[in-house]
Amino acid sequence: MTNENLYKYLIRMADNSLIFGHRISEWTGKCPTLEEDIALSNFALDFVGQSRSLYTYAAAIEGKGRDEDQLAYVKLLHDYKNILLLEQPNGDFGYTIMRAFIYSTFMHKFWLKMLNSKDETLAAIAAKSEKEAAYHVRHSAEWVIRLGDGTQESHNRMQTAADEIWRFTAEMFETDEIEMALIADGVAIDPKEIQDEWLSYIQEIFEMATLTLNQDVFMQTGGRSGQHSEYLGYILCELQWVQLTYPNSKW
Amino acid sequence: MYTQALNKKSPKAAAKDELGPEGIKFQKKIDADLKIEPYDFMPAAYRKTLQRQISQHAHSEIVGALPEGNWVTRAPTLKRKAALLAKIQDESGHALYLYSAAETLGMSREEHTDQLLYGTAKYSSIFNYPALTWGDMGTIGWLVDGAAIMNQIPLCRCSYGPYARAMVRVCKEESFHQRQGYDIVNILCNGSKAQFEMAQESLNRFWWPALMMFGPSDGEDLSGDKSNIWKIKRFSNDVLRQRFVNATVPQAHFLGLEIPDAVLKFNEETGNWDFGEMNWSEFFDVIKGNGKCNKERMSVRVQAYEDGAWVREATNVWAKKQADLETPQAAE
Numbered sequence: 319m320t321n322e323n324l325y326k327y328l329i330r331m332a333d334n335s336l337i338f339g340h341r342i343s344e345w346t347g348k349c350p351t352l353e354e355d356i357a358l359s360n361f362a363l364d365f366v367g368q369s370r371s372l373y374t375y376a377a378a379i380e381g382k383g384r385d386e387d388q389l390a391y392v393k394l395l396h397d398y399k400n401i402l403l404l405e406q407p408n409g410d411f412g413y414t415i416m417r418a419f420i421y422s423t424f425m426h427k428f429w430l431k432m433l434n435s436k437d438e439t440l441a442a443i444a445a446k447s448e449k450e451a452a453y454h455v456r457h458s459a460e461w462v463i464r465l466g467d468g469t470q471e472s473h474n475r476m477q478t479a480a481d482e483i484w485r486f487t488a489e490m491f492e493t494d495e496i497e498m499a500l501i502a503d504g505v506a507i508d509p510k511e512i513q514d515e516w517l518s519y520i521q522e523i524f525e526m527a528t529l530t531l532n533q534d535v536f537m538q539t540g541g542r543s544g545q546h547s548e549y550l551g552y553i554l555c556e557l558q559w560v561q562l563t564y565p566n567s568k569w
Numbered sequence: 570m571y572t573q574a575l576n577k578k579s580p581k582a583a584a585k586d587e588l589g590p591e592g593i594k595f596q597k598k599i600d601a602d603l604k605i606e607p608y609d610f611m612p613a614a615y616r617k618t619l620q621r622q623i624s625q626h627a628h629s630e631i632v633g634a635l636p637e638g639n640w641v642t643r644a645p646t647l648k649r650k651a652a653l654l655a656k657i658q659d660e661s662g663h664a665l666y667l668y669s670a671a672e673t674l675g676m677s678r679e680e681h682t683d684q685l686l687y688g689t690a691k692y693s694s695i696f697n698y699p700a701l702t703w704g705d706m707g708t709i710g711w712l713v714d715g716a717a718i719m720n721q722i723p724l725c726r727c728s729y730g731p732y733a734r735a736m737v738r739v740c741k742e743e744s745f746h747q748r749q750g751y752d753i754v755n756i757l758c759n760g761s762k763a764q765f766e767m768a769q770e771s772l773n774r775f776w777w778p779a780l781m782m783f784g785p786s787d788g789e790d791l792s793g794d795k796s797n798i799w800k801i802k803r804f805s806n807d808v809l810r811q812r813f814v815n816a817t818v819p820q821a822h823f824l825g826l827e828i829p830d831a832v833l834k835f836n837e838e839t840g841n842w843d844f845g846e847m848n849w850s851e852f853f854d855v856i857k858g859n860g861k862c863n864k865e866r867m868s869v870r871v872q873a874y875e876d877g878a879w880v881r882e883a884t885n886v887w888a889k890k891q892a893d894l895e896t897p898q899a900a901e
Binding site for chain 2: 340344347351352355360366370387390412472557561564
């Protein structure tokens with residue numbers, strides 16, 4: 319492979335989109351309102367779509383004739399490199415929306431930076447994804463405000479969600495030698511560069527939502543290196559089931 | 570998706586409000602192919618018929634999201650996953666237009682939802698059959714959405730404006746759904762032996778329930794039927810069912826699939842495919858609540874609705890807080 323670093327970088331991003339899209343798609347047909355059902359299906363569609371672009375590009379870089387589905391479906395648990403945050407169960411609607419808000423805020427800033435990548439394909443994927451992420455932020459932030467400052471119950475649920483989720487946020491900002499090399503080449507972006515603005519936006523919305531940001535928690539990481547929580551295995555049972563039961567089939 | 574005709578006979582005798590000057594004007598408009606709009610006069614029975622039909626149709630869309638929704642996480646490729654998500658999203662969209670159309674007749678979405686979850690409102694019984702294999706995602710699109718289109722195309726010309734207009738877009742999307750369903754089945758039939766068998770097994774389970782979506786036999790002559798006089802129902806259940814069979818049998822044969830009907834035969838004289846007897850006792854059992862999934866479908870809907878109660882309540886409270894902030898305090 320001519321560019322193994324780029325391949326690994328793309329797989330990490332693609333796995334994030336795939337697993338998060340999977341989780342959000344579990345809401346389809348079960349949301350608190352019909353309008354939200356349509357909106358969350360849209361989130362899922364956006365993330366599945368992003369994963370397709372990223373896997374397809376990764377497959378081209380790999381150059382072994384594999385396609386997006388082989389990269390998404392046919393691999394072992396430790397070969398998934400998504401961050402832990404995204405494989406956690408949906409919890410209640412509050413948890414789902416809080417996670418979507420925290421992650422989308424990060425991704426929106428991430429894609430905006432990625433627009434300047436020297437890699438033209440990545441910059442093009444960023445151009446499409448940035449627009450989707452902007453919508454995800456707007457939608458989820460409006461919910462955080464309403465539910466945080468709604469009833470006592472909704473406030474409590476949102477505060478609990480924020481407290482539960484925070485321990486998974488540090489992993490978004492991790493970098494290793496693969497990324498450092500790509501950052502040096504102007505291909506990847508350094509997530510630490512967007513950390514401050516990410517945090518200040520979250521604080522701004524939390525203030526409007528009357529929520530407290532409790533940052534003093536022990537951070538859990540490991541997904542990026544394939545060290546997952548127990549939840550990923552169950553996702554794969556569903557995700558891979560048909561593919562693995564009928565191997566090498568066209569669908 | 571579409572709720573089947575349940576053969577609720579519309580009243581034959583004209584009610585008092587149909588015979589007065591406004592009632593006569595109303596019927597003249599319908600006879601002239603003009604649309605009835607929400608603020609126009611309409612007889613109480615016309616309103617009630619439409620309320621029942623449109624809300625059943627909307628309920629069918631949201632319950633119909635469940636058998637397919639349970640396959641989103643198991644879809645075998647990313648492209649199929651995206652298409653399935655988009656299809657279900659369309660169906661939730663249909664439910665939205667339909668509940669909105671139903672609201673113009675004077676009942677809120679909340680009231681309709683209550684009737685579905687805690688009352689006796691019906692939805693299409695086809696969704697009380699389980700979706701067991703990936704083949705069912707193909708068959709449901711091909712047959713169930715296919716049957717829906719047969720039923721719904723004439724509804725684009727329904728006399729009630731909001732319903733007819735909603736149906737134009739619904740039909741466009743359903744037609745796309747049918748093609749993507751057929752595409753899934755096509756790929757299965759051209760795949761491995763196990764995939765072909767998956768398609769055939771799925772067709773075997775869904776064929777008869779799909780035919781019964783059109784409702785019990787009502788002959789061909791609708792004259793005297795109020796729904797027909799009001800231009801809500803334009804063709805009988807039997808006419809639409811025959812059209813569906815005629816369109817679908819060649820599609821199955823093209824794929825090498827066998828229709829699970831021993832007496833199916835092309836009738837040279839009529840140009841129709843003659844088909845066997847449907848199992849109406851099963852149909853009525855399912856309507857009564859005894860289908861394989863009636864209880865499961867409703868319990869998922871009820872659970873989703875009740876789990877979301879705190880969210881809906883919080884948005885109302887938040888909206889009220891904002892309204893109170895914006896309302897200037899009365900001068901002391």
